[in-house]
Amino acid sequence: MAILxxxxxxxxxxxxxxxxxxxxxxxxxxxxxxxxxxxSGKTTLFNIITGFLCPTGGQVLFKRxxxxxxxxxxxxxxxxxxxxxxxxLFPNLSVKENLVIGRHLKTRNNIFxxxxxxxxxxxxxxGLEQKARELLTFVGLESRCDMVARNLPYGEQRELELAMxxxxxxxxxxxxxxxxxxxxxxxxxxxDLVKRLQEAGIAILLVEHNMRLVMGICSRIVxxxxxxxxxxxxxxxxxxxxxxxxxxxxxxxxxxKS
Amino acid sequence: MTESSRGKYILYGFLFLxxxxxxxxxxxxxxxxxxxxxxxxxxxxLSYDLTIGGMGxxxxxxxxxxxxxxxxxxxxxxxLQVPVxxxxxxAVAGAGILGLFLGYVSLRTRGAYLAIVMLGFAMILWxxxxxxxxxxxxxxxxxxxxxxxxxxxxxxxxxxxxxLSYYYLSLALLLFVMYFISRLKQSRFGRAIAGIRENEDxxxxxxxxxxxxxxxxxxxxAMVAGVAGFAYAHYISFIDPKVLSVYxxxxxxxMVIVGGSGxxxxxxxxxxxxxxVPEWLRIAEDVRLVFFGIVLVTFIILMPEGIxxxxxxxxxxxxxxxxxxxx
Numbered sequence: 001m002a003i004l005x006x007x008x009x010x011x012x013x014x015x016x017x018x019x020x021x022x023x024x025x026x027x028x029x030x031x032x033x034x035x036x037x038x039x040s041g042k043t044t045l046f047n048i049i050t051g052f053l054c055p056t057g058g059q060v061l062f063k064r065x066x067x068x069x070x071x072x073x074x075x076x077x078x079x080x081x082x083x084x085x086x087x088x089l090f091p092n093l094s095v096k097e098n099l100v101i102g103r104h105l106k107t108r109n110n111i112f113x114x115x116x117x118x119x120x121x122x123x124x125x126x127g128l129e130q131k132a133r134e135l136l137t138f139v140g141l142e143s144r145c146d147m148v149a150r151n152l153p154y155g156e157q158r159e160l161e162l163a164m165x166x167x168x169x170x171x172x173x174x175x176x177x178x179x180x181x182x183x184x185x186x187x188x189x190x191x192d193l194v195k196r197l198q199e200a201g202i203a204i205l206l207v208e209h210n211m212r213l214v215m216g217i218c219s220r221i222v223x224x225x226x227x228x229x230x231x232x233x234x235x236x237x238x239x240x241x242x243x244x245x246x247x248x249x250x251x252x253x254x255x256x257k258s
Numbered sequence: 259m260t261e262s263s264r265g266k267y268i269l270y271g272f273l274f275l276x277x278x279x280x281x282x283x284x285x286x287x288x289x290x291x292x293x294x295x296x297x298x299x300x301x302x303x304l305s306y307d308l309t310i311g312g313m314g315x316x317x318x319x320x321x322x323x324x325x326x327x328x329x330x331x332x333x334x335x336x337x338l339q340v341p342v343x344x345x346x347x348x349a350v351a352g353a354g355i356l357g358l359f360l361g362y363v364s365l366r367t368r369g370a371y372l373a374i375v376m377l378g379f380a381m382i383l384w385x386x387x388x389x390x391x392x393x394x395x396x397x398x399x400x401x402x403x404x405x406x407x408x409x410x411x412x413x414x415x416x417x418x419x420x421x422l423s424y425y426y427l428s429l430a431l432l433l434f435v436m437y438f439i440s441r442l443k444q445s446r447f448g449r450a451i452a453g454i455r456e457n458e459d460x461x462x463x464x465x466x467x468x469x470x471x472x473x474x475x476x477x478x479x480a481m482v483a484g485v486a487g488f489a490y491a492h493y494i495s496f497i498d499p500k501v502l503s504v505y506x507x508x509x510x511x512x513m514v515i516v517g518g519s520g521x522x523x524x525x526x527x528x529x530x531x532x533x534x535v536p537e538w539l540r541i542a543e544d545v546r547l548v549f550f551g552i553v554l555v556t557f558i559i560l561m562p563e564g565i566x567x568x569x570x571x572x573x574x575x576x577x578x579x580x581x582x583x584x585x
Contacts, residue, residue, distance in 0.1 A: 168464055
């Protein structure tokens, strides 16, 4: 069953058509790669799926339910998580606090419970503590629990972001160039992490320029160029697709002549 | 209990005892009066800091909530002879409703826009109290606001009509507000607010309804300012439109910035500086306020993050100096 369906999305920015009838579907538990040259509309598409932008035409279905026009926090509440292109966490708070806030949607305590230190409040605090530790172990940051987030090395900041997105227990995770600025070792760890997320049953939509990463973990790949979908298929099909190659490398002289 | 948290509780206990004993040892009525003002405006400073340090937004109209609380308390007890203790929830509710309304309008903006929109609203409220003489007495102000008192069965009636007795009343209010704020920060709601302050886009993606949370926090800050307004009106027993002027806004800003924003004790240190340093500068006679300005600027240059965070840092260095040295 498709967990997310993107149907004929059109997005116009003051006369510029950034996306033209782009459509694809992500199956449950699948890693779908979304690639394309810079400026092809990948981030615009992410912003439409997560509700930051409203499409000019077309619709987005999450678990067969239309979510076009929903507010970003409502979409997050349905179970779509997202990791930004650039580092985006709560820089002045501790690693643990970052995760506890990430757990917002799954926490059920109110101000009054906290005021009187009710047993329900204490229980939820204990649960938060435990969940934070679980997540830190999952991404391999156990020893960083009390560090201030901005003092983490770059690669670990990205891992913390991933853990924050996971704290809300999403069914679909959107990763916007997660390996940007990572060294080969950090990229390998990330690849391994994403694979383990898939094993845990989370569907992933991955935008990435690092082709080794994309080819290594995606089961299918969608290619867009100038806002138009030009190819969709397995990594092998994509690497041998002429249109994709010309979009990335330009047309050769011989092609142009013939 | 960890070593550092035990140290913290010992420090809190010590400060509490100090606060209890201070007005007994210091018998000068004027000093006691300054202490009462320090406590009352600590509440105001803490409420202001809920928007500044809590939400990361500076509103230049926070005096509106203080002033409205003071006017509601003053007018209810003076005009309608409402018992003083009913004036407290009325002042809090009134300030809260105003906060809800002004927040609903102004929280659609951020930063400088929010600050100016709020300043405008506070000015409107100031003008209304000046002009609506039939109700507010206009510039003449509300006189003869009664002091609160507690009449328990079998005990003599306790009247809070002297600086000494009012000191303990405002101390109790301040401690309750401090407890409330510290718990608030530990709740799901308070953490969501911290997330919004740190990174709004990230908070949205974690499913936090930013506008609803900010509006709620703004309303809570207004309600706490209403507590300060109530305490002030029944202490001074006279209020005029000045309580809605920018004087109290700048006072709150100075207390928060000099004391240290985003901390529970910062605004209290700030209030202490605000009321006591000008007194120590009396040797300078006429130019003492000029000297006070110089002192404030010096504080901001030397401790831009505020007095309280600096003290904490100094304290930590003192305790852990040997360990840091080894690293």
